[in-house]
Amino acid sequence: MAQTLTVTDNRNGKTYELPIENGAIRSVAFNQMKLDADDPLDHGLVCYDPASMNTASCKSTITYIDGDRGILEYRGYPIEQLAEKSTFLETAYLLIHGDLPTAVQFEKWKHDISDHTMVHENVKNFIGGFHHDAHPMGILLSTVGALSTFYSDANDIFDPEQRRMSVNRLIGKMPTIAALAYRHSKGFPYNQPDADLSYAGNYLNMMFKMLEPRYQPAPEIERALDVLFILHADHEQNCSTNTMRIVGSSHPDPYSATAAAIAALYGPLHGGANEVVLRMLHRIGTLENVPAFIASVKAGKERLMGFGHRIYKNYDPRAAIIKRMADQVLSITVTTPLLDVARELERIGLEDEYFVSRKLYPNVDFYSGFMYQAMGIPVEMFPVLFALARTAGWMAQWQESLLDPEQKIGRPRQIYLGKTRRDYVPMTERA
Numbered sequence: 001m002a003q004t005l006t007v008t009d010n011r012n013g014k015t016y017e018l019p020i021e022n023g024a025i026r027s028v029a030f031n032q033m034k035l036d037a038d039d040p041l042d043h044g045l046v047c048y049d050p051a052s053m054n055t056a057s058c059k060s061t062i063t064y065i066d067g068d069r070g071i072l073e074y075r076g077y078p079i080e081q082l083a084e085k086s087t088f089l090e091t092a093y094l095l096i097h098g099d100l101p102t103a104v105q106f107e108k109w110k111h112d113i114s115d116h117t118m119v120h121e122n123v124k125n126f127i128g129g130f131h132h133d134a135h136p137m138g139i140l141l142s143t144v145g146a147l148s149t150f151y152s153d154a155n156d157i158f159d160p161e162q163r164r165m166s167v168n169r170l171i172g173k174m175p176t177i178a179a180l181a182y183r184h185s186k187g188f189p190y191n192q193p194d195a196d197l198s199y200a201g202n203y204l205n206m207m208f209k210m211l212e213p214r215y216q217p218a219p220e221i222e223r224a225l226d227v228l229f230i231l232h233a234d235h236e237q238n239c240s241t242n243t244m245r246i247v248g249s250s251h252p253d254p255y256s257a258t259a260a261a262i263a264a265l266y267g268p269l270h271g272g273a274n275e276v277v278l279r280m281l282h283r284i285g286t287l288e289n290v291p292a293f294i295a296s297v298k299a300g301k302e303r304l305m306g307f308g309h310r311i312y313k314n315y316d317p318r319a320a321i322i323k324r325m326a327d328q329v330l331s332i333t334v335t336t337p338l339l340d341v342a343r344e345l346e347r348i349g350l351e352d353e354y355f356v357s358r359k360l361y362p363n364v365d366f367y368s369g370f371m372y373q374a375m376g377i378p379v380e381m382f383p384v385l386f387a388l389a390r391t392a393g394w395m396a397q398w399q400e401s402l403l404d405p406e407q408k409i410g411r412p413r414q415i416y417l418g419k420t421r422r423d424y425v426p427m428t429e430r431a
């Protein structure tokens with residue numbers, strides 16, 4: 001079977017044969033399709049793809065998604081198996097290094113990460129400068145950006161040792177900064193990291209330890225949080241990962257690029273959705289209000305947050321895992337009437353023609369908020385936890401992009417539809 005695509009330009013009858021590689025054609029191949037081949041000002045055709053609906057921006061070996069079949073794999077391992085058998089730290093190693101670690105490699109990795117959980121005292125002072133009700137996502141993105149001023153050597157991004165240090169520092173410090181943002185908002189003293197606890201357990205310790213000499217997280221909560229981190233660790237070329245890659249393509253230090261990725265994640269259509277889902281449920285309040293809410297969604301006045309996905313058009317496998325886990329976690333924590341509202345929204349969403357015809361299913365953010373809430377984590381921290389876990393994926397994708405010889409500084413084209421050239425008119429002569 002020929003791996004080519006034949007294109008006829010009906011403007012001039014010319015035919016072109018474009019190679020197909022890995023199921024893709026190169027957009028630059030359209031440059032040769034000119035109306036007049038001799039005109040140096042004719043730059044040929046460009047591909048117009050707002051929101052990158054059908055444009056691959058990179059080759060990657062990290063995460064595979066089949067949205068129609070609801071498949072998500074990290075480095076070939078199904079998300080269901082990782083959620084059942086792995087830990088977040090092991091999964092982070094897998095994403096960054098490409099394979100699961102041996103026992104020796106894992107011990108070193110754990111040690112390297114926990115070695116970097118502390119932050120400079122000036123980072124704490126920096127956080128202390130935020131207003132008490134500052135959104136923790138704003139604190140996280142500013143503080144991660146500020147880390148670049150603490151590690152000036154990190155600019156040397158083509159030195160493998162500098163990259164390794166940055167990756168370890170970011171994965172190690174993210175829970176610390178997240179917890180500091182929360183403690184600051186409460187006016188509580190900051191807690192030190194505890195190297196004897198797991199990654200998730202240490203985060204809970206830094207969040208919630210009060211006067212007890214040693215904080216011991218409930219094992220069910222600790223495991224559930226770790227699984228949530230696994231589920232959020234990577235998701236191929238989503239908005240924030242694409243930001244990490246495109247900002248990284250101009251070769252700044254990784255702290256600056258990660259701050260940009262956090263900003264991209266913050267929006268309610270992406271990682272901010274988990275927070276907005278809970279706020280939406282609070283607004284709906286009771287089961288009686290559900291029909292009016294659904295009517296308003298169907299009238300196009302608002303969105304059912306936590307539903308829909310650009311890639312998953314069958315179901316989001318992460319949501320399925322969370323839903324199963326939610327029953328377990330919620331059985332040992334306080335229940336909330338909002339869960340009934342969520343279940344009713346889900347029931348309607350899975351049956352109603354509006355949602356079915358548009359292939360809108362619950363996504364990862366629909367139930368994750370309940371889990372976080374049941375763990376006592378305040379709603380504004382939900383996107384922070386998404387960012388904390390996604391840092392593993394951002395690091396893997398950033399490194400892959402830097403080392404890809406085909407990558408250059410990202411620079412999309414545009415279709416200019418503005419005014420044609422005109423002369424400047426002095427203000428006194430303008431109509």
Ligand code: CMC
Nearest residue numbers: 269270271273303304305306307308309310358363364365
């Ligand atoms: N509620 C109601 N209608 C929706 C929703 C929704 N949540 N999502 C999409 N639609 C409708 C949309 O109005 C459009 O209808 P029509 O064809 O009549 O104009 C159709 O479905 C297609 O929507 P789209 O906006 O073209 O889809 P998209 O692929 O650009 O958007 C999305 C994907 C996730 C941004 C969107 O589904 C959405 O806004 N969902 C709610 C926010 C959310 O839960 N985000 C978390 C995503 S998962 C976590 C992550 O990875 O970030």
